[in-house]
Amino acid sequence: SLSAQPSPVVASGENVLTLQCHAEAGFDTFALTKNEGLTHPQHLDGQHSPDFPLGPVNRTHGGRYRCYSGHQLSSVWSAPSAPLDILVAGMYRKPSLSAQPGPSVPRGVNVTLQCGSEIWFDTFHLHREGSLDPPQHLRLQDTSAPFQATFTLSPVSSAHQGTYRCYGSNSTSPYLLSQPSDPLEVVVSGVGGAPSLSAQPSPVVASGENVSLSCTSNLTSGPFHLLKEGGADLPRHMEAEPRMHAGRWRAIFPLGPVSTSHGGTYRCYGSSSSYSNVWSPPSDPLELVVSG
Known part of the structure; x- marks a missing residue:
């Protein structure tokens, strides 16, 4: 099998794109093809996931790649991997991307992402940032203006959450894409995602001492919001720490x-940086007890 790091969609001018060929143990020679043309085979003793670095990336790197595995002492190659299309972005002006009924939707509904351009494209591509999967693509049947394509996410689930960008291309140069659209973050509400809330050093604290409430989530990276039930104070907001802790974001x-005025029941919420007014479900309640 063949995969691309960091993504099969890469901006022109980026330093290195790495194609990794995965094979069972025992193979020591690997070859990479582009558009059916063979590159130089690589001999890698003891490695069964060799890297093929490409770059600095330019328009010539776009194309359809496959990899093969074999043995140094044999002229017999494996069957090819499934094809992997490498798409080079940045060739044309960016399209626009919008969501209907909106970028924040409850689980189970349908949402459509519409990619449109003022310049002529006959194909549009939709990619979720961080995904190793190839972009979705739609080729227009009618290439008269307006130039736009509609991608449907149906029904939405937590797997659809993330930041999307779309690209345009022309069938005459299928591996060369436009600049990316502005990012669009899809937030699915009511899908797990509730953060957890804990007190350090303890939820029971003596009057005059300090205590910290830690809000953590593995889905939202902040900002986080802390609310005291029944209190008149506005929620407190805090950005997540720069680095994850045990695979979770924390504020x-x-x-x-x-x-004694600090005693009471607290809950925290997560949100995204793009839509900080859209909150996750609340954490379980945490009761803070002030003694003395």
Whole structure:
């Protein structure tokens, strides 16, 4: 099998795109083809996932790639991997991307992402950032203006959450894409995603001491929001720390020196940086007890 790191969609001018050929143990020679033309085979003793670095990436790197595995002492090659299309972006002006009924939708509904351009394209591509899957693509049957394609996500689930961009291309140069559209973040509400809330060093704290409430999530990267039930104060907001902790995003809300007024039940919520007014489901409640 053949995969691309960091993505099969790569911007022109980026330093390195790596194609990795995955094979069972025992193979020591690997070859890469582009558009059916053979590159130089590579001999790699003891490796069964060799890397083929490409770059700095330019328009010539776009194309359809396959890889083969074999043995150094044999002229027999394996069957080819499934084809992998490498798409080079940045060749034309960017299209626009919008969502109907909106980028924030409840689980189970249908949402359509519409990619449109003022310049002529006959094919549009939709890609979710960070995905190793190839982009979805639609070729227009009617190439008269307006130039736009509609991609349907149906029904939406947590798997559809993420940041999307779309690209345009022409069938005469199918591996060369436009610049990416502005990012569009799809937020699916009511899908798990509830953060967790804990108190450090303890949810029972003496008056005058300091305590911190930690809100963590493996789905949202912030900002995070802390709300005290029944309180008149506005929610507190905090950006996530720059680095993940144990695979989760975290924000720390310091409280203190605490007084009896800090006692009560707290919940926290996650959100995305693009749509900070769209919150996740709440964490389980945390009761803070102030003694003394």
